[in-house]
Amino acid sequence: MKNNQQKEFIKLYDPIHNQLFGFCRAISGNVQDAEDLMQDTVLTAIEGFKKLRDKSAFKSYLFSVACNLNKMKARRKKFRAEFNKQELMQLSDSSKNPESLVDFQIIHEKMLKLPARMAETLVLFHICDMSLEDISKIQGGSLSGVKLRLKRGRKKLLSMLNSPSEMKKALLFLTI
Amino acid sequence: MNYSEKDIDRFFERFKQLPNNYQLDKIHELIKRFPSDVPRSEPFPKSFKFYFAMTTFIMALLTSLFFLFNTNDKQTLQTSENKEQAQAVSPDYEKIPKDSSVNNERSAIDNAFQQSQLKDQQVESVEGDGPNSFNKSQPTKKSTKNRSGIVNDNNQRPGVTLQGGKNEMSCDWPSDTIVDGSKLEVLLSNDELSKLGFMINETGVYYKNRFRNKTACFHDRFEDGDGEMTNLTKSPNQNNKKEHYSTHDFYPVFMTDFLYHPGLAVDGNPEVFGVRRDTLVPVRIQARILGNSDTDIIMWFIPTPNFFNALPAKYRHLHPIYSCLRAIKKRTGRSEIVRFRQKSLIRITQFVEPDKETLLQLGFEFDNDKIIYKQRGKTCFFMVTISKFSQSIHVKDEEVIAQDPDLNLVFLSDTVGRQNIKWACRSSTDKNKHNRRNFEKLHDLLVPVKLRKQNYPDLLSKDLIFWFEPSEALFNALPSDLGERIKQEYESIVSEPNSRKENSSSCTFFETCRSTLHLDAMRLFPNPAQDQLSLHFNLHKEQFGSISLLTMGGIRVKELLSDAIIFPGKNTYEFDISGVPSGIYLLSIMTSEGFKTQRVIVQK
Numbered sequence: 001m002k003n004n005q006q007k008e009f010i011k012l013y014d015p016i017h018n019q020l021f022g023f024c025r026a027i028s029g030n031v032q033d034a035e036d037l038m039q040d041t042v043l044t045a046i047e048g049f050k051k052l053r054d055k056s057a058f059k060s061y062l063f064s065v066a067c068n069l070n071k072m073k074a075r076r077k078k079f080r081a082e083f084n085k086q087e088l089m090q091l092s093d094s095s096k097n098p099e100s101l102v103d104f105q106i107i108h109e110k111m112l113k114l115p116a117r118m119a120e121t122l123v124l125f126h127i128c129d130m131s132l133e134d135i136s137k138i139q140g141g142s143l144s145g146v147k148l149r150l151k152r153g154r155k156k157l158l159s160m161l162n163s164p165s166e167m168k169k170a171l172l173f174l175t176i
Numbered sequence: 177m178n179y180s181e182k183d184i185d186r187f188f189e190r191f192k193q194l195p196n197n198y199q200l201d202k203i204h205e206l207i208k209r210f211p212s213d214v215p216r217s218e219p220f221p222k223s224f225k226f227y228f229a230m231t232t233f234i235m236a237l238l239t240s241l242f243f244l245f246n247t248n249d250k251q252t253l254q255t256s257e258n259k260e261q262a263q264a265v266s267p268d269y270e271k272i273p274k275d276s277s278v279n280n281e282r283s284a285i286d287n288a289f290q291q292s293q294l295k296d297q298q299v300e301s302v303e304g305d306g307p308n309s310f311n312k313s314q315p316t317k318k319s320t321k322n323r324s325g326i327v328n329d330n331n332q333r334p335g336v337t338l339q340g341g342k343n344e345m346s347c348d349w350p351s352d353t354i355v356d357g358s359k360l361e362v363l364l365s366n367d368e369l370s371k372l373g374f375m376i377n378e379t380g381v382y383y384k385n386r387f388r389n390k391t392a393c394f395h396d397r398f399e400d401g402d403g404e405m406t407n408l409t410k411s412p413n414q415n416n417k418k419e420h421y422s423t424h425d426f427y428p429v430f431m432t433d434f435l436y437h438p439g440l441a442v443d444g445n446p447e448v449f450g451v452r453r454d455t456l457v458p459v460r461i462q463a464r465i466l467g468n469s470d471t472d473i474i475m476w477f478i479p480t481p482n483f484f485n486a487l488p489a490k491y492r493h494l495h496p497i498y499s500c501l502r503a504i505k506k507r508t509g510r511s512e513i514v515r516f517r518q519k520s521l522i523r524i525t526q527f528v529e530p531d532k533e534t535l536l537q538l539g540f541e542f543d544n545d546k547i548i549y550k551q552r553g554k555t556c557f558f559m560v561t562i563s564k565f566s567q568s569i570h571v572k573d574e575e576v577i578a579q580d581p582d583l584n585l586v587f588l589s590d591t592v593g594r595q596n597i598k599w600a601c602r603s604s605t606d607k608n609k610h611n612r613r614n615f616e617k618l619h620d621l622l623v624p625v626k627l628r629k630q631n632y633p634d635l636l637s638k639d640l641i642f643w644f645e646p647s648e649a650l651f652n653a654l655p656s657d658l659g660e661r662i663k664q665e666y667e668s669i670v671s672e673p674n675s676r677k678e679n680s681s682s683c684t685f686f687e688t689c690r691s692t693l694h695l696d697a698m699r700l701f702p703n704p705a706q707d708q709l710s711l712h713f714n715l716h717k718e719q720f721g722s723i724s725l726l727t728m729g730g731i732r733v734k735e736l737l738s739d740a741i742i743f744p745g746k747n748t749y750e751f752d753i754s755g756v757p758s759g760i761y762l763l764s765i766m767t768s769e770g771f772k773t774q775r776v777i778v779q780k
Contacts, residue, residue, distance in 0.1 A: 006207055013207075014200060021198045026191060035198055042203055046210050107179070107187040126188035154184060161179040 009049055012058040013042070019128045020062060026123040027070055029112050037073070041066040060137040063128075067120055067138060110160045118153040125150055347500035351508045355501065357436075357516035361474075362459045362491050369461065371486045372477070373422025381466060385427040392427040394475075396466050426483035428475035429456065435592050436474065436516045454514045455479065455502050457494065522593045522619070527626035527641060528662065530654065537653045538625070538644075539583060547627070547635050549642070551585050560588065564637050583653070584645035586622055587615050591639050619643055623650060623662060693765060693772040700763060704777035707754040711763070717744050721767030725756060725776070733761060742767060753778060
């Protein structure tokens, strides 16, 4: 890669670094996997950067790469949705309430169990603060599709959070 | 707790506030290190020849490996497999000292097993059970068979499952969970037992497993007249060629009777049964399958993944449940997470406990080291000999008396109703007369005479109950007041309910008096009833209970009042029995202090 291309890439990348890391962390569940995903995304993005004609679409391009890599990893089952306790440590500064920390963990775990596309939509919209148009460009599909995924994702997440687990059901049957 | 949309919004807000630990400089460095105009990775060579050569090479390698494995001695394979499986169950398997004495080895194995359980728990406390998850009983398409023929889902190593799939299941049971053990019981047919390693044919039921240098053996031969059933033992019966070896990584470690009282153990000793049974799976072998037992027996298996895979689909949901139980056991250290209600065939608490003089009058003889009871039977004359170490019944063939005996000993049981003694009168009618089924039927109206171990410590190893047929001879042999009381009770029980005098006698000694609940001024009317039934009674203190209508055979027809608080004082209930067909029923009032039954006739 030529120096001017590197500079251009860095110039475009820097403003969205935090957003990308937030996305990777939310979608992969823990910091180590998020960092791996970040690095893979950046390297893959650099490779294809030359072919990117419209540099204004860089953000969509970068997030599309991240989404595709995430899907590939999930497909290969190399990805483990495991919540990192470090996250809780980081949160503990802002919240002293242990219950809310547990809630945070539970909601995150449940979110990771949503269908990948649905979880991505939720993360891109709520955590990366992307517009619906941007999300539709990243994920493909129509604007209404994104809206639908967003609505259904929240609904499903809520129902998952409030439904008793299979083991809870088993417990009801088994206990004296 | 119920979550709302606000909680989800709060989660996203807080996620956004998480600090970014990933320095931007690292990315800059990564970008700068990226080689200019050089592809990051070599593209795959697309030459057809290269692909062909590679494929051929891999195929040849796999084929040679396959043949290499097949030519090896089968026994060696099984041994190594056992070792692998042992290590899967117990990673400390290798650490067990092989040259130590049997007892040391036993304890070492026990320790290793316990350690492995702890380690498994560590794994399983965070594991997701994948395709084995609750209600996902059917194996997935990726299931393969291992060498022992057991389906192993997703080629997972036994004892370890992948974490994180869609079917991930965590144990969210509270620490104070108590599980009803009867719901964990596994009831299997002949074919299903065969999959666990049992061999069932026309000659008997056989089981033998060698695993982790241990042998679990059991056989029940059906031979006419001389059939026998062994306890679950560690050493095989060398003479029995019909036994076969199973090489599964699971085997029964305890065998108990149907009342959950421990018998002999293969792994560990019966004393630790109470501690370990929470994590063992009870497999009930029905009496109809067995030849020499009139009662069901229960084999307690070590739950390994292969064990659950060998079970029918309807029982595979037990896998995550047992993982959960082990996790709770590890977390809390509790010993009775699963409660197996200690069953007993006998429910009365009051027995006739005569002194030595009375026992002598009843015909008991006390020797230095044994108690002897002789009795004339209808077909034989037998002698019961009881010592601290054994109980036996001998037949005296010389006297066969046709007339009725004065005293008739019908059963001899322990305090839960088990008869550990084989009745020697060998005619088929006599043999059947003393089996469990008859005991359950008949002992209601027999007089239980109890000999306590504490009264005869040198002669008895446990409390024994002699069940006598009520007769004038028995009543006369007992002390006058006791004999008279029992006689009155007996007459009161056998008389028709209508002819009984109100509160004429108590009822305590007979099993049929197990209605231990005393209700004052109990009235049940109308009787016969049609659509409506009224029940009035007084209770002296508050109790928790239920009222139901049972058939004479004890099957519940209708629950009239379920798990409610019955207050002290006068209680009046009106029950609708319009849906109950005509017949004779028992109204059963069960409370925390006992229960009472009353006969009801329903006439439409």
